[in-house]
Amino acid sequence: MYNSPTAHPVFDYLFSPTVLGFGIDPDYQIDIINELDFANATYGITQVAGLHNNSKAFLFRDAGRAVHAPDHINEKVVQLFRSKSEFTFLASIQQKSSTSGVIFSIHESEHSYFELESSGLREEIRYHYRYKGKPRSESFPYRLADGQWHKIALSISATHLQLHVDCNRIYERVIDPPQMDLTPSSGVWLGQHSHKHGLFKGTIQDVKLIFAPNGYITQCPNLNRTCPTCSDFLSLVQGIMDLQELLAKMTLKLNYAESRLTQLEGCHCERTCSANGVVYRDKELWLEPENCRNCGCKNGVAECRRIFCPPANCSEDSLPVHVEGTCCKKCRPKCTYMDQSLSEGQRLLAKRCRECKNGVMVKVTENCSALNCTLREQILPDNRCCNVCKGYDFCAEGLICGENSECKNRNTRAECECKSGFKQITSVKMKLCKTCQCLFMVICYISYALYPQPFHLLDAS
Known part of the structure; x- marks a missing residue:
């Protein structure tokens, strides 16, 4: 007992209507009688009433005749045999009692690739074919030559043979796989083996070659297919083998990936930090003098803090001032001029320009450029x-501002001002920049974390 083929999704395609025969692709079937066109052939054959009126039927008389296909049909048959591994031969026949003859033949010289013969004397059906260049024959005891109409279907699927007569499966065998590689000069004959041999006597109708699984259903639509053909199984087996090969390859790749993951889990992968185009190792420290910050790499994140400047604690004769190239103020001698205390580098314009230098006010000789504005439109910068x-534009002179700040022009000088969303975290006015922190509860840096508290990493001097 066979299970229904629809019980498994693998068979969904294999048992589709186009494969079952109810809508076979016309490119994969040949209607022999229509292709032969007997309209002009009168000697030895006569059109008569057949088993039904839906197609032409011809009576083959006991006379010399040559009913064979033209070259283009021979070529089509050869191509289909070469491209397929299964086919079905169909015919409706009414054979004269106790006669013998070939119903259909494809051969070259004496090499028969497909030949179906009915022997009324021995009451058997014979199938002749070739296997690896050698002739083979299968005999099936059955009486076709009884003067009655019979529908015959011979199906070949690789090594599997089925013979249906009148829509009944009367034989099923395993045979040597027929040779499907027909020679280009092979000829197709109907009702005879050759000009004078194997002449069939009787009426033939509905002769077809179907190159699809279970083509007999074209002849007997009421026969439901109960199991896949050998070719179907071969295709399934090949598909399973391909899947097994793919699975083996994927298994090897998966095992390799698991091995690599195990190795990676056992190794120490050092996390690094990147700042200003430089890569630093974990726990490595560096100084950013332009931003007056000490930085360190911690677990892949660069953490930076403003350099802590201790109180200057200058003596009475000195004042804390910024020195070029340093972040913290240093004590320098102060100057006293006209009851004013001036710090190092501070200038005073009184008749002549003077500058505090090493505790002494010295004259500054400076050639001033001519201005293209009136005196009322002029100002004296700090x-x-x-x-x-x-x-x-004081900013055009190249004032360097720190991160999250930008240069702004004031009336008499340039200053660094925090960008929108940041605020100043020190009240000390620095010459180079102001350090800013975020105003909102969000991360405002990409690779840096700013902290306002003191942080001693490097010498602040």
């Missing part, structure tokens, strides 16, 4: 001896 026009 610590300068020469006027400039109002609207002068």
